[in-house]
Amino acid sequence: MKLLIASDAWHPQVNGVVRSLEQMVRRAPEHGFEMALLSVADFRSLPLPGYTEIRLALAGRDRVAARWAKERPSHVHIATEGPIGFAARRHCLAHGLPFTTSYHTRFPEYLAARLPVPEAWSYAYLRRFHGAARGTMVSTPTLQAELEARGFTHLMRWTRGVDTERFRPAAPGEPPPAELAQLPRPLFLYVGRLAVEKNLSAFLSLDLPGTKVVVGDGPDRARLQALAPEARFLGTRTGAALASVYAACDAFVFPSLTDTFGIVLLEAMACGLPIAAFPVPGPNDVLSGTRVGILDHDLRAAALAALRLSRAECRQEALRRGWDVSADQFFGNIIEAHGGERGTRNAA
Known part of the structure; x- marks a missing residue:
């Protein structure tokens, strides 16, 4: 079986969609799948205005059809609703091919935060986009x-996970990252995209003891640094370098009101870091029934x-949330979306 994943989000982007797809690609052989990826690397692309680290693919019909003929996938999953996702959806519908989709991001809310576009219009587009899928x-x-x-x-549940070997508490005697070693404690950490939809100003404006630490980058960085010059902005960190920052801090603050999940919540927990967040969807679902976070309208x-x-209980909770x-x-x-079938290889 070969599964083709069509996604507008892929390297070098750093976000929850990419992390989730990376893990599925890594684990595909365990589930009997060979993987193919249709991403921005397959097309000419242009930077998204105001968000240059995201590139929009010029996903032409001929190029998509040629890739399909080369890969001959038996199953198709469309991960995003951007140009690549739309092109893959169009190809599947034109050739009568079944596919699944996933809903990762509250684009209607994010778009409305930037432009005067009614959320109802965006949801109508997304409802139509996903409505053609066997499952979302x-x-x-x-x-x-x-x-x-x-x-x-046709909604289906797909939870997220965390790599508890990479994200772990500091070993006894393990020093913190040098840039954190001399900062006044406690250290309150945020990790994620620096963009208006993340509501980061709600964290940076808090009157807290110690030091606020911010990991990530994005179009709102300059404004946020001006808002909180006393905070430490470390830029983008990944892998072990990111895990060491989590493990060196004292609490993780998640100010988003719109995230659909928040993989960073699991990463923080895996490093033994308790969480503070608003009582909204996302944090409510991830933390409900646990004692590893505080949800309060007073952040x-x-x-x-x-x-x-x-911190030990945070780690134990994360160990139950692996990517498996x-x-x-x-x-x-x-x-299941293919009716329990193993798929039919096609050359469409």
């Missing part, structure tokens, strides 16, 4: 209920209360 994968029960209320159908109170939580569970759901959904 969503990360949490809250998101599933929200989308069902908006008329989305300052949540951040201070998180300092009293058990996520992969079982993802590939199970792929098979």
